[in-house]
Amino acid sequence: MRKVWDFHGGVHPPENKSQSLQSPLREAPLPTYVVLPLSMHVGAPAIACVAVGDKVKRGQLIAEPSGAFSAGIHASISGEVSAIEDRQISHPSGNPGPAIIIQSDGADESVTIEPIANYMQAEPDLLVKRVRQAGIAGLGGAGFPTHIKLNPLSKVDTLIINGAECEPYITADHALFKTFPEKVIQGIELLAHILGNPKQILIGIEDNKPDAIDALKQAAAGTNIEVVTVPTKYPSGGEKQLIQLLTGLEVPSGKLPANLGIMVQNPGTAVAVLEAVAEGKALTSRITTFVGQNLKESVNLEVRIGTTLTEVLTHLGLDLEHAHKVVLGGPMMGFAMPDPNTPILKISNCVLVPSKLELPDPEPAQPCIRCGSCAEVCPAQLLPQQLFWFAQAEDHENLQNHNLFDCIECGACSFVCPSNIPLVQYYRASKGAIREADRERIASDRARRRFEVRNLRVEREAQEREAKRAARMQAAKEKQAHSASQSAEKSPSSDEDLVAAAMARVKAQASADSGSASSEQSVQNKTQALQERIENLKSKISACEQNKEQNRLASELANAEAQLERFQKQNSETAESAAVAKAEIQPNADPDSASAAIERAKAKARAQADMPEAEKLQQTLDSLEKRIEKASERVKQARTESSDTLVALENGLQKLLEKKAEAQARLSELKEESKEQENP
């Protein structure tokens, strides 16, 4: 007899496992459609690689893993992709998320990846790659991408298969053991091969499954896989608890089993890996327990991943009208789904549909009487009572000092609490709050660094400007001195040189606007480019069939033509001003003409300033009118295209209209005042 240790605490809720074991494991009927969320695993969500309308077969990759820490999604039925949108995705929050919806075509055709022959001799790297290709994630409930787990950083001495299934009602692994014990053993052998043949291979299984134990022992005869029976206690199926039971070792706080050279895998995952390697099948179905007094039949079914609960529960005789609750998961760690139109995920091991008598609503929480029962049962040897007080007070520092993040959220403490306090809710909420505070701190540190860098930049720019100005003054002084000594005909006026420099800048600006050194060449180029674009658009419009596209292209065409007009006009203006500038920079330039130009500009500015307010307002109104016109055009366009920026554009238009109203009001006020002045 192999020694079995014990872990601290634990509870013994009523097992309720017999209901779902009365009928044997069978396949669920093919669903009419499946909803495949892009995120059914720990890590980055997968990225869809099919489009609406594509025909897919079972086993076909429809979403690629995004980066290293991710898993792919495969179609679980054959049919057509009917939508890629936000749907209910069995998330605890009840919020929708992105999913790929496939309508079944009834044919159920599948594609497979090339099976690997002689997989027990194959390179582990190749096998791990195949696991990744098949999109396998931990089927026990966590959903960790298996290909990452099978590539540990340190050597694995002990491989433990988690057959405990300690949570009441759930019998999925039990059914698997009874029905396919050889597959389980072969899968485990394959895992052992991938991990470089660990010294110990153990299957931990609770003693309330005698038939499964016998079947496994028979199938494992002759291999070095040991089937170890552990006493029934919740939560002996927790990873750290099972390790403690089978090896007596405790995983240190904040560390992983891999640090101890131990790896724990779910038996369903082992079988999935076997099927992926030996039969080339991607992960498209799983065994799920459907149980509850509100179901006509409680049974274990092999369901396609993505099957909505409504479909499969109706098949099992659920009266959705009278359903009290639909719980995804078991009674200890599951969560209720507000909308049963939600899919089975890779990690859904149980669907519990209890009656009110079976799983009554929780009673209201009463004050804590400090009995300490919670600390007696905590498998992680934490102090749930203290965590409760600190969680209520939102005291993050003390929560972390009391190892909040070592809590496995098993629910044993809430189970025994005589005051019905929902302890695990407090811990989940506190963990979320602490994670959010950490995120905010990182963001604010980043913002502070950016602020400091920006201040440095502004300072540096100011200094550079100062330096440049000083250099320019210096250069001007030198040039003045130089030219003064040189020519006697030119009246030595620094003004002229500055003006000449200004004119030169204007000319340079004009040529820069045209885009290249030689202004005329670039003007020609740009005009040509615009004309080509217009031609292109015209041809596209005539070739296009759909109306919507046509409208869009038509508006683009209008834009392009307007742009061309504007550019040509601007060009002529620039040419004019350039000519003017050229004329004014004649070597024997009369300084008077330059100063005359300056005078003119000054006069214009003065006139602008002296203009009576009414005229200014009129000008503003005119320009506003033009902008409103443009804005309303754009809004109309956005409306026909139902573009995303519609709201923003409408806001802008609103603001412009308000400004116009203001200006008009002010103008009418002024007019009144002037009238009053005339008629005292």
Add this chain to the structure above:
Amino acid sequence: MPLWGLAAWSPYKKMEIFLEHIVLIAVLTLTGLAILFGAILGAASVKFKVEGDPLVEQIDTLLPQTQCGQCGYPGCKPYATAIADGKADINRCPPGGHATIQSLADLLGVEVKPLDAEHGVEAEVKTVAYIREDECIGCTKCIQACPVDAILGAAKLMHTVVVSECTGCDLCVEPCPVDCIDMLPVEQPLSEWSWNLPPSTREVLGNMKAGDLIGSDRSDSSSGKGDRAA
């Protein structure tokens, strides 16, 4: 006196002289002690001179760094300095909200106060700036206003907000001459969702009705509801 002249310095005489000048002696003694202790303290104050103020850094770490100025100070560092000097109260930061007030109270050992409504209210949802690019005229005024350089652009070229760096301080909205900047709410991704705290026991007890605890107090019969028909 003349007869016991020889015993002029007897203890009794000493006591008399002492008692005559007692005030003087007491004053001298105390002054001497005071000078001695003063010297010791003077030496100590030179040896233990404190430079700078690391507390300001610690306070600044807790502030959200939006540099929005809603607290009345031109940035988070000046506000931190004011708190350290005792000039400003800890409840003036709306972007930091209740969480920041709590952590400041923890650090400084003062009581938690509610957010001062005069300086703004805590925003329900985080917002970031969005520039309507069709209307942008490329004036760079918003770029100059942004305290964390979260707006990408240059003169006469398109300006756009880098959403991941924008802190939502809305300092860019004012300077824009064509009013093309909106503050839009940011959607929180599902990966950042978390549960809420359950209602406190006090709330639960306060909201309890007859029948919640004692079944026979229940006014309506709830058997059969939610159970499988037949």
Add this chain to the structure above:
Amino acid sequence: MTELFTILIGTVLVNNFVLVQFLGLCPFMGVSTKLESAIGMSAATTFVLTLASVCSYLVNAYVLEPFNLEFLRTISFILVIATVVSFSKMYIEKTSPVLYRVLGIYIPLITTNCAVLGVALLNVTKSHNFFQSGLYGFGAGVGFSLVLILFAAMRERITVADTPAPFRGAAIGMITAGLMSLAFMGFGGLVAL
């Protein structure tokens, strides 16, 4: 040897300065909301108590008594205590600005802590010699620290607990201190002092 042991046990447990003699209650109630500040405060007070006790003994023995200035005892002891406190204030400010900010006004208030003056005067009453005075002051400090830290740890838990509204804050603190005081009365008779 037993005498020193007696003094120590006496000051720490039997005649605890805070809970039995009810001296030094101001920092006891004021700094006991957080455990870290309580630890800092108790270290500061122990330091002050020991040093002030020794210096007071020296001043008394070599300045006051030779010149028959016993009536200046109170004022000169206060002078000594104020100096020692100012010195420790500067030291704390230099070495731990956070603790300095957390303790805040309570550091200079050690000057007015009746336990410090009490220790100095009690040394005179009990005619302790130099070494005994030092030990007496140190023992008083240890007793103060013990009780302050215990009380702070309890208060941290009481703050987050479900206290009825009229009792929250200092009220339940006082009641707790009273109960602790009752407990410490159990040490009476441990040492015949």
